[in-house]
Amino acid sequence: MTSKGRIYFISCSNAVSEERRGLIEKTADLVRDIGYEPVFTNCIYGLSRGPLSYAPMERAVELMKCFKDLETAMIFDVSGGDISNGILPYLDYEAIRQSKAVFWGYSDLTAVINAMDKVSAKRSVLYHPLNLVKDPWLSQAFTDLSENGSTELFDINHVFLRGKYMRGRLVGGNIRCLLKLAGTRFWPDMRGRILLLEAFRGAAPQVSAFIAQLSQMGVFDEISGILLGTFSELDRSGQRPFLKELILSMTRNDLPLAETEQIGHGDDAHAALIGGDYVVDNGKAYLET
DSSP, rough: OOOOOOOEEEEEESOGGGGGHHHHHHHHHHHHHHHHHEOOOSSOGGGGTTOOOSSSSHHHHHHHHHHHTTTTEEEEOOOOSOOOOGGGOOOOHHHHOOOOOOEEOOGGGHHHHHHHHHHHHEEEEOGGGGGTTHHHHHEEEEEEHHOOOOOEEEEEOOEEEEEEEEEEEEEEEEHHHHGGTTTTTTTTOOOOOOOEEEESOOHHHHHHHHHHHHHHHHHHHSSSSSEEEEEEHHHHOOOOOHHHHHHHHOOTTTTTEEEEEESSSSSTTTEEEETTTTETTTEEEEEOO
């Protein structure tokens, strides 16, 4: 079988525990079976090196090696946590712009994905690549994407809380990690965008503070709509109604608002293409082709 290119595995945020090695190897087997060559970077595990694992410059250098390899098809970031924004000053954004490689990552990688969208106009996938091997449907959806360009993995079922229709480029992701970009040159252009928001950590007081910050920054005056994903800690405590009431009360009455259970930290979550053009209509959010 002729190789479709390389898929690099990397951790640009917190180093990954050795306990996840088996899952990473299983994901490598999946991409190998589809026809890609899996390649492991020098920055994946490294917890023994200290609380920050690899230095920001080290992680940035490894990531740029992936983008500059002409055979790279995708980059799978298998990490999450807190420290991905440390690499942002050290990235070569022009090289990222010119690369055909597609970056995949979730949670804390929201900061990297939105920075690349802002500076390099680089579309990236908000998704945890290791979930691909946890569900047969997800494995098949990824296979179909790689073999015939099917975008079913990016389809998102939703329910509107206000309005009936949204259309625009998608921005955002994990709310806590997105806000790390506030006040920096990496903060995304929100004008006319659909803002995707989800969270893993954060009870009602923390989420309320995040939403208030977005409001005070004028974000809700610029965007064309909001798509709420899962808020894991808040949802587990039965406080989803609080979130919906809060968003409705802090946004203008004509701003469309929808919610979905298919974007977030769940193992069955679908992918979202940050920088992609979406239509949110009639129960389905989908990429425009």
